[in-house]
Amino acid sequence: MASSDDLQCWLVRVRGRVQGVGYREACVRHARSLGITGWVRNRMDDSVEATLQGPRAQLQAMCDWMREDMPAALVDDQQVTVVEPPFPRFDDFERWPTL
Numbered sequence: 001m002a003s004s005d006d007l008q009c010w011l012v013r014v015r016g017r018v019q020g021v022g023y024r025e026a027c028v029r030h031a032r033s034l035g036i037t038g039w040v041r042n043r044m045d046d047s048v049e050a051t052l053q054g055p056r057a058q059l060q061a062m063c064d065w066m067r068e069d070m071p072a073a074l075v076d077d078q079q080v081t082v083v084e085p086p087f088p089r090f091d092d093f094e095r096w097p098t099l
Contacts, residue, residue, distance in 0.1 A: 009038075009083040010052045010059050014066055016076035018048045023073050024095050030065055031093040034058045041096035049099070051083070053090055 019042050027040040027050060036058055040050040050066070052059050067078045 006055045007053060007089075008056050008059055009085075009087045010063070011081040011083055012050045012052060012063060012066060013043075013047050013079045014050075014073075014075050014077070015047045017074040019046055021070075021072035023048055023070055026070050027066065028093055028095050031062055034062055036062055037090035037093050039090065039094045039096045042098040044098065051090070053087075 024040050024042065027048075031038065031040070031050075031052065034054070036052050036054040038051040038053045040048060043049050052062055054062075063078065063080055067075050
């Protein structure tokens with residue numbers, strides 16, 4: 001896990017064909033492989049939302065993957081918002097219920 005000096009928190013929303021294709025489970029596996037903490041969930045508007053925490057390089061790699069490298073998904077739009085400290089800390093990367 002990143003030290004508190006280089007820990008960043010990004011809120012990411014993706015839109016397109018991202019529900020019903022295993023996107024969230026793939027996000028959990030990929031985030032864990034990168035050492036990212038946070039969560040991912042479906043939204044009622046058919047988008048997927050995630051909070052990502054870790055060093056900037058890992059977060060950028062995760063965002064690139066979320067946008068381009070999930071074969072079953074078709075991402076039309078990705079919005080990334082940097083969350084300024086203080087923010088809650090996560091110990092793992094989880095799938096949360098739909099909101």
